[in-house]
Amino acid sequence: KVYQKNESPKVLSVLGFHFPETMKNFSCLAFSVFFSFVLNYICVCRVVIDNSSCEHATVIEVYSIKRDGVLLEVVQVLVDLNLMITKAYISSDGEWFMVVFHVTDHDGNKIREKGILNxxxxxxxxxxYQNELPPMSLESNTSIFLDYTTIELTGTDRPGLLSEVCAVLTDLRCNVVNAEIWTHNARAAAVIHVADESTGCAVEDPKQLSMIKELLWNVLKGNNNLRAPKMTISTPGTTHMQRRLHQMMFADRDFERLECFEDTSSRPQVTILDCADRDYTVVVLRSRDRPKLFFDAVCTLTDMQYVVFHGTLITGRMEAYQEYYIRHIDGLPISSEAERQRVAECLEAAIERRTTEGL
Known part of the structure; x- marks a missing residue:
């Protein structure tokens, strides 16, 4: 219809596309192809960053075509930039996904630097867009360095475990490039990136790799014969490190609370309700507010194969309120008491894993 009315240049100008007079009479087929590209470009993703509508925070709106995992990946971007999410609103019914964030830096200020906003x-x-590789680093125009060996460890937590793991790696001439270790409910998980001391690159010698595996296994096992440790050595993967730690702790069943850890006074409150008229399960979380809290909840629901259709995050001075309308990936709400209890336990564990208890 646009072509027949000879209004294609006018429409494209409104959309922000401009071209010379010689291109204004291109064929119907060419216009159809180009206009389809324009619509796809507009509809696939739209990001709006606004510093004027809210007095205390920068408002970020994201609109895109709905796909599995998009909410987690969007939240992950903000978490990796160490932004504080003070409020969030999610809606993803039908084929579209929309989320609005209110974010600040760690000092509670708006994000105003143009380079960071871009x-x-x-x-x-x-x-x-679900691309396989991340964008360039914020600090430089070089790609992220990936020439290292990844070591993943899970086992029983005990005093001195970290120092013993580091001592083994030092004795085997491995430099620790990056590492993150979580402990919860007497369990420990670590993702460690190491490089060969002599080459500065990934460890490739089969004998050295075998020795690393054998010695670290002995360190993790210690005197505990109840639960065997788990360890893998591999090349770098594409899974986000903190998401991987959540997955490892979940697989190690750290959500099964021990009797000596039954203090409920400081535990997060998880309530699971039915929304029968819309075939949703409603998950309500109340806990002490802290950085990356939103990411931990969304990550856990995603890895447990639940889809968030609507959601809200509101943080106060010390408390955070989260509400999610979810279904399982098969389209069904939670249907059994056992499943309800398991979701509640896993969300509690996800929130507690990153909570610091001090000395």
Whole structure:
């Protein structure tokens, strides 16, 4: 219809596309192809960053075509930039996904630096496109360095475990490039990136790799014969490190609470309700607010194969309120008491894993 009315240049100008007079009479087929590209470009993802509508926070709106995992990937971008999410609203009924974030830096200030705002916009678009590689680093124009060996460990937590793991790696001439260790409910999980001391690259010698595996296994096992430790050595993967730690702790069943850890005074409150008229399960979480809390909840629901259709996050001075309308990936709400209890336990564990208890 646009072509027949000879209004294609006018429409494209409104959309922000401009071209010379010689291109204004191109064929119907060419216009159809180009216009389809324009619509896809507009509809796949739209990111709006606004510093004027809210007095205390930068408002970020993301609109895109709905796909599995997009919410987690979008939240992950903001978490990796160490932004504080003070409020969030999610809606993803039908084929579309929309989320609005209120974010600040760690000092509670709006994000005003133009370079950071541009990087946020590009990274969020990249996340919704589901590209395999991340955008360039914020600090430089070089790709992220990936020439290392990844060691994943899970086992029983005990005093001195970390120092013993580091001592083994030092004796085997491995430099620790990056590492993150979580402990919860007497369990420990670690993702460690190491490089060969002599080459500065990934460890490739089969004998050295075998020795690393054998010695670390002995360290993890210790005197505990109840639960065998788990360990893998591999090349770098594409899974986000903190998401991987959640997956490892979940697989190690750290959500099964021991009798000596039954203090409920400081535990997060998880309530699971039915929304029968819309075939949703409603998950309500109340807990002490802290950085990355939103990511931990969304990550756990995603890895447990639940889809968030609607959601809200509101943080106060010390408390955070989260509400999610979910279904299992098969389209069904939670249907049994056992499943309800398991979801509640796993969400409690996900929130507690990153909570610091001090000395």
């Amino acid at each position: 990087y946020i916009e590009k990274s969020l678009k990249w996340a919704t």
